[in-house]
Amino acid sequence: MCEANAYLVDKSGHESLFLEAVDKVEPEEEGIRLVSIFGEQKFIKGTIDSLSLVDHKVFIKPE
Amino acid sequence: MCEANAYLVDKSGHESLFLEAVDKVEPEEEGIRLVSIFGEQKFIKGTIDSLSLVDHKVFIKPE
Numbered sequence: 001m002c003e004a005n006a007y008l009v010d011k012s013g014h015e016s017l018f019l020e021a022v023d024k025v026e027p028e029e030e031g032i033r034l035v036s037i038f039g040e041q042k043f044i045k046g047t048i049d050s051l052s053l054v055d056h057k058v059f060i061k062p063e
Numbered sequence: 064m065c066e067a068n069a070y071l072v073d074k075s076g077h078e079s080l081f082l083e084a085v086d087k088v089e090p091e092e093e094g095i096r097l098v099s100i101f102g103e104q105k106f107i108k109g110t111i112d113s114l115s116l117v118d119h120k121v122f123i124k125p126e
Contacts, residue, residue, distance in 0.1 A: 002065035002116050025114040037117065048111040051088040051121065053065050054100065058114065 003037045004056040009049055015059070018042065022058055032060070066100045067119040072112055078122070081105065085121055095123070 006022045007015040019042050024035040031045040049061035069085045070078040082105050087098040094108040112124035 002067070002119060004065070004116055023115065023117045027113055048114065050090055051111065051114075052086065053067055053116075053121075054086045056065060058116075 002053075002056075004051075004053060004058045006034055006058045006060055008044075008046075008062055009059045010062070018044070018060060025058065031063070034060075065116075065119075067114075067116065067121045069097055069121045069123055071107075071109070071125055072122045073125070081107070081123060088121065094126070097123075 003021040003023050005020050006018045008018045009015055019034050019036055021036045022034050023037045025048055026033050031043060034042045046060050046062040050059045066084040066086050068080060069082045071081045072078055082097050082099055084099045085097050086100045088111055089096050094106055097105045109123050109125040113122045
């Protein structure tokens with residue numbers, strides 16, 4: 001399967017794991033909703049900053 | 064390998080293939096740079112709109 005782990009990246013570039021095994025990331029009114037392959041969902045005020053898919057990484061920039 | 068195909072999504076929701084086998088998507092000054100697993104690169108003024116990773120799809124919203 002080709003899910004990826006989602007990490008929050010703060011202004012200093014520090015990465016912290018936010019949600020594992022993410023399948024879908026969808027825009028919502030004030031941010032984005034992440035849904036994992038296990039059905040777990042998280043919402044965050046932020047945007048998708050960058051991707052490194054071969055390394056299974058999605059980087060989110062919180063507002 | 065877990066690369067994905069990048070599609071542009073226009074205001075009417077129409078999807079058009081932009082770059083196949085994308086590994087990295089990185090922010091740049093006025094947009095984003097996409098890099099495929101074959102080393103092909105494309106730049107576009109836009110943002111990453113949504114992801115459907117199990118389906119190997121990245122959706123880009125052009126400005």
